[in-house]
Amino acid sequence: MTVNAPTKDQLKQWDQEDKLNWTRGEFEIPDARKCGAKVDGDAVYFCGNSLGLLNKRAREHMMEELDVWSKTAVTGHFKHLYGRPWKHLADPMLPTIAKLLGAKESECAHSSTLTTNMHTLLTTWYAPTPKRWKIVIERGAFPSDWYAAKSHPGLHRNVLSEEQVENAIIGIEPRAGEELLRTEDILKVLEDNKDEIALVWLPMVQYYTGQKLDIPPLVKKTHEIGALFGLDMAHGIGNVKMHLDDWGVDFAVWCTYKYLNSGPGGTGGFFIREGLSDNGRRLAGWWGVNPKTRFDMTEEFDPTPGAQGYMHSNTGVLGSIPLLATLELIDKVGFDNLRDKADRLTGALDALLRQSKYYIPADKIPKDGEDTKLGFHIITPELPYRGTQLSLFIHPGTKGIMPRVFEKMVDRGLVGDERFPYVIRLSPVALYNTFEEVGRAAAIVEEALAEVEAEGLGK
Structure with a gap:
């Protein structure tokens, strides 16, 4: 849904x-x-x-935790100067996390990092047989997901042949000449390999293009063929609305340092659907023990009911506590209100960029060998298949132009994200970005391209 480009006065008024x-x-x-x-x-x-x-409140929370560590040391696990005993670190966070996911609190765990949690889930639920052993994952997945998925078939050489290990991954990708995944193409892959697929692993939002996938029909088809469905929500949580329980997702992972502002390397989490059997394949750890008996130090593993029973070590306080500030803020303003503003911010940026003299519309995008004109096209789809991100493909894509454009943008104060070799990602976030900044960002993109053009493409 393309909107009219706003004026500077309109952005200020908004x-x-x-x-x-x-x-x-x-x-x-x-x-x-x-x-x-x-x-x-x-x-x-x-x-x-x-x-x-x-978040300014996150800084305060961090200083409070250092204060607790300094003044009470180990007793902070049980008696906390600010009412947040470390033994129950995640308790104030899980209600909001569950709401963001459309899940039950018991299905959510705040623990570890995205890839480690992905390995935990795959170790538990990827149980291949000689007849059903394949993993479906997008070929353009974030590398960590791809590496993790590809590493698991080799752990089952007692069950799988070497040929099966080598051919266990089904990498889905856009059609030739296209940049986005089509739901119908994914469904066809599932149907064509229905007797051999054990697990489907896809992103909520594709990190490179910003495409939000249509998850419900994919989950439905996955279950129809007898496989399990896992979801990477690194670019989804805190960004787009999700309904994991309604959709029937089996398990999922996320990080919290993007839209939830937990800080670099902040603690992530995972979701496990209620009632999903692990067939005795759980990787047990002390922090997965029922809190009522955890400190009894018994040899018997008494798991916490639900997802938290799959946690391993105690969760790091300093990598977790900044998250609380954003979750408190989201609760205060309401995620639906944030989502509405995010759509308006991203929509305004999209409209302004399409006004640029360097914008290349879909019917003018050069084919291979024809890419000689300086400009960009937007590879992120329109609503409802996007969140808070626009990915700009910079042309020409064969002469190292994108890094030069990105450098000119940074020179002018616009901090985006470059993804080699051709894409610049821009993400206006509703919690702290403004409509006037959207106007400034669009102007900076224009200025950066103009400067590169003035220098010459062959520089």
């Missing part, structure tokens, strides 16, 4: 009328020069899809 304009004041906005810019003032930070900003 900020004034925005009922959520106060949430920007809850965050520490990066300094442009310290981000590498050649201008003063705040950076135009459109990189929340990679690392979210520091």
